[in-house]
Amino acid sequence: MGAVEGEELEWKSTIEEDPEGRGGGDGGAVRRRRGRSDGDEDEAEAEAAASIEREFDGKPVPAWREQLTVRAFAVSLLLGVLFSVIVMKLNLTTGVIPSLNVSAGLLGFFFVKTWTAALARAGLLRRPFTRQENTVIQTCVVATSGIAFSGGFGSYLFAMSETIAKQSTETDYSQNIKNPKLGWMIGFLFVVSFLGLFSLVPMRKIMIIDYKLIYPSGTATAHLINSFHTPSGAKLAKKQVKMLGKFFVCSFLWGFFQWFYTAGDNCGFVSFPTLGLEAYQNKFYFDFSATYVGVGMICPYLVNVSVLLGGILSWGIMWPLIDAKKGSWYPADIPKNSLHGLQGYRVFIAIALILGDGLYNFFKVFGKTIIALVSQMKNKNSANAVVGSDDPSAYDTSPVSFDDKRRTELFLSDQIPKPIAYGGYIVVAIISIVTIPHIYPQLKWYHVLVSYIFAPVLAFCNAYGAGLTDWSLASTYGKLAIFIIGAWAGASHGGILAGLAACGVMMSIVSTASDLMQDFKTGYLTLASPRSMFISQVIGTAMGCVIAPSVFWLFLNAFKDIGMPGSEYPSPNALVYRNMAVLGVEGFSSLPKHCLTLCFIFFAAAIIINAIRDIVGEKIARFIPLPMAMAIPFYLGSYFAIDMCVGSLILFVWQKINKAKADAFAPAVASGLICGDGIWTLPQSVLALAKVNPPICMKFLSRSMNEKVDAYIASLS
Numbered sequence: 001m002g003a004v005e006g007e008e009l010e011w012k013s014t015i016e017e018d019p020e021g022r023g024g025g026d027g028g029a030v031r032r033r034r035g036r037s038d039g040d041e042d043e044a045e046a047e048a049a050a051s052i053e054r055e056f057d058g059k060p061v062p063a064w065r066e067q068l069t070v071r072a073f074a075v076s077l078l079l080g081v082l083f084s085v086i087v088m089k090l091n092l093t094t095g096v097i098p099s100l101n102v103s104a105g106l107l108g109f110f111f112v113k114t115w116t117a118a119l120a121r122a123g124l125l126r127r128p129f130t131r132q133e134n135t136v137i138q139t140c141v142v143a144t145s146g147i148a149f150s151g152g153f154g155s156y157l158f159a160m161s162e163t164i165a166k167q168s169t170e171t172d173y174s175q176n177i178k179n180p181k182l183g184w185m186i187g188f189l190f191v192v193s194f195l196g197l198f199s200l201v202p203m204r205k206i207m208i209i210d211y212k213l214i215y216p217s218g219t220a221t222a223h224l225i226n227s228f229h230t231p232s233g234a235k236l237a238k239k240q241v242k243m244l245g246k247f248f249v250c251s252f253l254w255g256f257f258q259w260f261y262t263a264g265d266n267c268g269f270v271s272f273p274t275l276g277l278e279a280y281q282n283k284f285y286f287d288f289s290a291t292y293v294g295v296g297m298i299c300p301y302l303v304n305v306s307v308l309l310g311g312i313l314s315w316g317i318m319w320p321l322i323d324a325k326k327g328s329w330y331p332a333d334i335p336k337n338s339l340h341g342l343q344g345y346r347v348f349i350a351i352a353l354i355l356g357d358g359l360y361n362f363f364k365v366f367g368k369t370i371i372a373l374v375s376q377m378k379n380k381n382s383a384n385a386v387v388g389s390d391d392p393s394a395y396d397t398s399p400v401s402f403d404d405k406r407r408t409e410l411f412l413s414d415q416i417p418k419p420i421a422y423g424g425y426i427v428v429a430i431i432s433i434v435t436i437p438h439i440y441p442q443l444k445w446y447h448v449l450v451s452y453i454f455a456p457v458l459a460f461c462n463a464y465g466a467g468l469t470d471w472s473l474a475s476t477y478g479k480l481a482i483f484i485i486g487a488w489a490g491a492s493h494g495g496i497l498a499g500l501a502a503c504g505v506m507m508s509i510v511s512t513a514s515d516l517m518q519d520f521k522t523g524y525l526t527l528a529s530p531r532s533m534f535i536s537q538v539i540g541t542a543m544g545c546v547i548a549p550s551v552f553w554l555f556l557n558a559f560k561d562i563g564m565p566g567s568e569y570p571s572p573n574a575l576v577y578r579n580m581a582v583l584g585v586e587g588f589s590s591l592p593k594h595c596l597t598l599c600f601i602f603f604a605a606a607i608i609i610n611a612i613r614d615i616v617g618e619k620i621a622r623f624i625p626l627p628m629a630m631a632i633p634f635y636l637g638s639y640f641a642i643d644m645c646v647g648s649l650i651l652f653v654w655q656k657i658n659k660a661k662a663d664a665f666a667p668a669v670a671s672g673l674i675c676g677d678g679i680w681t682l683p684q685s686v687l688a689l690a691k692v693n694p695p696i697c698m699k700f701l702s703r704s705m706n707e708k709v710d711a712y713i714a715s716l717s
Contacts, residue, residue, distance in 0.1 A: 052226055053403045064414050064529035067132040075111045076137050079104060080144030080543050086678035087145050088551045091154025092569035094640050098298040101142060101221045103671035108137035109228045110241040131229040135528040136536045139519045143540025148548040150511040151189055154571050156503040159578035163563040168578045169339045176496040180556060185549040188439050191432045192505050193541050196512030199456045200463055201421035204520050209408055211376050213467025218518035222525030240668040247669050251290040251676025261698040273700050282315045283637020292640045294673030296647020297666055302622055303629050304644040310630030311638025329593040337565050344592045346635045351576055352599035353631035356606025358476040365465040365473060372468060407524050414529040440501040442494030447485050451505050459513035466514045478507030483584040495585040558685035572635045
């Protein structure tokens with residue numbers, strides 16, 4: 001979450017300089033200023049040049065059916081698998097997932113451009129590659145990989161398993177477990193993932209045209225795709241892809257090389273005690289992860305420093321102090337991973353920080369949404385909203401630009417019939433209400449019905465808030481559903497599992513609705529048809545409903561210790577979500593001594609820190625840590641934070657040496673590192689399934705322990 005949030009904020013700072021890419025360009029500027037001075041003519045030419053759509057004025061816009069090509073969906077399928085593997089790996093390690101939109105757009109451009117260039121040389125090219133087709137690919141890929149996140153494989157869905165339940169505080173979990181099986185996971189995703197796509201389709205004109213919401217991530221993606229299809233942008237894109245390819249190969253080979261030294265627990269470079277053995281015991285070490293070095297290069301400095309600060313506060317200060325209270329605050333002989341001991345403080349204090357941060361931002365964005373919506377409704381008929389204004393109630397009466405006129409005309413030309421939207425929502429809702437209780441008997445049909453009655457309103461609020469702030473609060477809505485539905489179902493009727501399932505229902509609807517509106521904004525700015533956007537989102541979602549569970553199933557079968565503390569894939573968020581459900585149903589009675597007091601302190605601290613950040617202004621706020629990012633290492637440790645800070649350091653030095661080159665190629669380098677290391681997981685999984693084990697175990701021992709090992713080996717001989 002922290003990484004995604006930080007990435008969105010970074011996008012926003014770029015977009016607000018010129019929200020719609022118009023640069024003040026006006027379609028009639030050149031004609032009106034003819035006959036004036038040379039300076040005026042130069043100014044007019046500059047304004048015309050700043051118009052994005054004038055660069056594409058001579059190129060016909062393909063019909064919506066022509067934007068949906070077989071090659072686009074073939075590339076989308078390939079990239080969807082790649083990004084689903086990456087997101088799944090991040091889900092099951094730390095849960096920090098950066099934005100992969102740039103990589104999706106860049107690789108989509110590369111694959112299709114390479115294919116069309118080869119056909120053109122052979123004289124067989126029938127249909128050129130357009131920015132609209134590029135937008136379809138990006139939309140489909142992000143929709144596919146998005147299911148790997150909203151499907152809850154690292155959170156609510158895996159939290160239902162017996163593996164996670166055994167680590168929780170509950171004493172009897174017999175009626176609150178549902179172990180992952182490929183069949184029911186695919187079925188569940190199919191019945192919950194499409195509802196959000198239908199819920200806000202009738203609102204697309206209001207959101208994009210009438211209210212002119214910015215949607216910074218969607219706007220940034222559109223600018224990226226538009227630039228790819230200009231002559232200068234295409235040249236830069238080729239260089240970026242070349243750079244991505246180099247680091248993809250290096251990252252993949254580095255993962256392969258590391259594998260040879262991992263023949264056992266705590267073996268290999270991932271267990272290298274780079275800062276000393278005592279620091280290693282407290283989770284402070286660099287684990288040579290190319291993935292998180294790449295993530296660190298994408299995330300803003302504040303996110304990376306916040307994560308590191310959280311690790312220092314928890315593993316460097318708090319946990320050693322609480323560990324010293326063993327025997328007083330909690331039994332000394334309690335198992336190491338029991339939530340009634342030190343592990344309980346780690347998990348529940350992290351939950352308190354996450355909930356405090358999430359609720360603060362929920363009410364903040366929700367309040368902004370309501371205020372802005374009321375303001376829009378009052379002023380809707382008096383003027384046109386100023387695009388990109390921080391205050392949505394600000395209006396102007398300037399003439400409509402050439403770009404806006406062209407985009408609006410095409411955006412409204414391919415209408416999605418309202419009966420399809422309304423009918424689709426009702427049909428899918430009925431299917432879900434009937435089906436979901438069969439998958440989760442603890443979640444009754446009336447629980448699902450009530451969720452679907454309120455879901456469109458919540459989806460609208462989330463999509464509107466994302467348009468204003470670029471913050472999607474889908475996971476927060478899901479957490480609220482855990483507490484509300486879990487408490488409604490009750491502890492004696494499987495309330496824990498009901499709450500987790502309700503989280504999946506709500507999170508899927510709210511997340512996909514917001515994503516679709518982002519894609520409509522991208523399509524609006526690239527002249528892609530809303531119909532092609534909607535269909536590509538539907539196809540991408542359908543792909544994700546099969547690909548994501550299949551990838552998760554591959555992980556489960558290849559790596560037997562998934563979800564266990566200290567393993568390669570500990571899935572920390574799953575335990576967090578499980579214990580949220582336990583708290584919602586059973587209360588706080590099972591917490592260790594003074595844990596509840598500390599939870600209240602950190603819950604309040606998260607709210608206070610966020611309030612201070614909003615009060616002091618942007619210049620000072622960039623030095624105040626983010627509570628959500630600080631919470632991530634409380635359970636896991638600081639090793640990945642060190643990786644991310646190394647990525648930040650690389651980017652910082654690169655920008656000092658050559659800022660222009662760093663800004664142009666750092667995202668490509670980071671994407672290459674993430675993709676290469678992520679895709680290595682596939683052959684690693686195949687090797688594990690084939691029972692091909694690494695040949696070497698590289699371990700690190702203290703001098704005294706090494707002497708004991710040498711003496712033991714000598715005694716055997």
